Each structure stands twice: as structure tokens, then as C-alpha cells.
Amino acid sequence: MREIKVVPYKTEWQNQYEIEKRLLEAIFGAEILSIHHIGSTSVPGLAAKPIIDILVEVKQISLIHTYNNEMVKMGYECKGENGIEGRRYFQKGGEDRTHHVHMYEQGHPEIGRHLRFRDYLRKHADVAWEYARLKQELAKKYQFNPEAYVERKTSFIRNVDEMAFENDDVPFISKQNRVQ
Template sequence: MRKVIVEAYSADWKKKFEDEAILLQKSFGSEIQMIYHIGSTSVNGLSAKPIIDIMPVVRDITIMDEYNDQMAAIGYEPKGENGLPGRRYFQKGGNNRTHHVHIYEVGNPGIERHLAFRDYLSTHANAKKDYGDLKEELAKQFPYDIESYINGKEQLASEIERDALRWYKKVYKER
């Protein structure tokens, strides 16, 4: 049984992302267009489960299934779309997860959703504090119940995502 652990932000998370991004780039080569650090560990100052979320963006998502063996060779468990059509998802670390990889094809709206959420929390201190505080409280309340932890943050995360997408579209339309 996995324990739900939420930690204070760690500067080490950026280095862990960078190291893993190099490994993924070597595995996928020219298939990868960009690699982004996403999720709570990508937001400076935000408390998070210490699992690094990585989002490679590729030209053709259907080719990614051919890389399952390569991903397994570097410690990742292939999970297919795992509930999100158009995504390929991988987990590393088994019950002590260290990394999640979310691969999307160029143009998939999931890319904007993840980047908007990350950038919004990075620039909106109150939303970041509210989200971090809620995650810390839920981890204490449900230390061995990941479902309840996830369900407990769903409403606030959805509200932040809605606001983040509005904000992101406005900010990037103005550029």
C-alpha cells in the first residue's frame, strides 16, 4: 500500500526532471519535439507528492507504442492511454513512484491544460498557497487512501484549471 506523502517544495525536483529529460531524449531521439516539467513539482514553492511529472511532446502519438520496451528498459511501466485518449502514460518506481511521463502529440489540448495549470500556479500566489495547503491537509487526513486524497483535491484543482486556462489564453493571445 502506497503512503500519500506531500512534501515542501524541493529545488532537487528541477534537477531530477532535467536528468530524466536527458534520459528520455536519448530513448526517443528526434520523435520528441519538446519536454516539459509539469505538475506540482514544477511550481517553485508548491508542496507536492515528490513524483516528477514530465510531458514530452511528439509528432506522432501512435509511434510511441513502439517504445514500450525501451521505456521498460529504463524503469518505466507502460500504461497506454490510462484513461486519457491521445496520451501515452508511463510510471517509474512501482509503489515508490519517482516519475510519471505523459506523452502528447503536438496540438493535443492536454498540453495547454498542463502548461496553463503550471504557469498559473507559478504566478498566482494565493491559488498556489490554497492548493498546497489543501494537499498537505489531505495527505494527513488520508495517508493510505490515494483515492480519497485525489477526490479531495478534485474540486479545487478543477477550479484552478478553469481559471488557469482562461488566464493562459488571455496572456498568450496578447503576445
């Protein structure tokens, strides 16, 4: 049974991301357009589950399955779309997950959403602190119920997404490309 643990920010998360980024670049090569550290471990000072989330923008999502064997050799479990159309998702570490890789084809609206969310938290420490407090509270309450933990964070995340869309200092993607 997977246990939810939210821990204080660790500076080594950035190094863990950099190591994994190089491994992904070696596997996918020219298919990669960009790689980003996302999620709570990408926001300095933010308490988080110690799982490195990586967003990879690729040229053609339809080709990603051809790399599954290489990802398995690197310790990843290939999860297909895993509930999000147009995504390819990989997780590493089994019940004690260490990494999540989210791959999207260039132009997919989830790319902008993830990056706006991250950048908004980086620029608004008060909101990041509020998010950390919520996650710590939910981790205690739903320690062995990952689904409830995620579900209870959803409205907060949607609110931050909305603020990021409306905020001029996080201009990653135009409002016309807004995810509903």
C-alpha cells in the first residue's frame, strides 16, 4: 500500500531532475523538443512528496511507445495515457515512487498548464506556502489513500490554474489556448 508523505523541500531534488533529464535525452534524443522539471519538487522551498515530476515535450507522441523497452531498462513502468488523452506516462520506483515522466506532443494544452502552475507558485510564495500547508494536512488525513489525497487538492490546483491564466507575470501561453 502506497503511503503519502509530504516532506520539507530538499535542494537535491534539482540534481535528481538533472540526472534523469540526461538519461531521458539519451533515450529519446532528437524526438525531444524540451524537458521541464514540474510539480512541487520544482518549486524552491515548497514541501512536497519526494517524487520528481518531469514534463517532456516531444515531436510525435505516436512514436513514444517504440521507446518503452529502453524506459523499462531504466526502471520505469510504462502506463500509456493513464487517464489523460494525448499523454504518455511513466513512473519509476514502484510503491516508493521516485520519478514521474509526463510526455506530450508539442502544442498539447497540458504543457502550458503545468508550466504556468509551477511558475505561478515560484513567483507567489504566499500561495506556495498555502499549497504546502494543504498538502501536509491532506497527507496526514489520507496517508494511505492516494486517490482521496489527490482529489482533495483538485479545487486548490484549479484555483491556482485560474490565477495563473489571469496573471500577466506568468505569460507562458496565450489565454486562447486555455484548458477548460
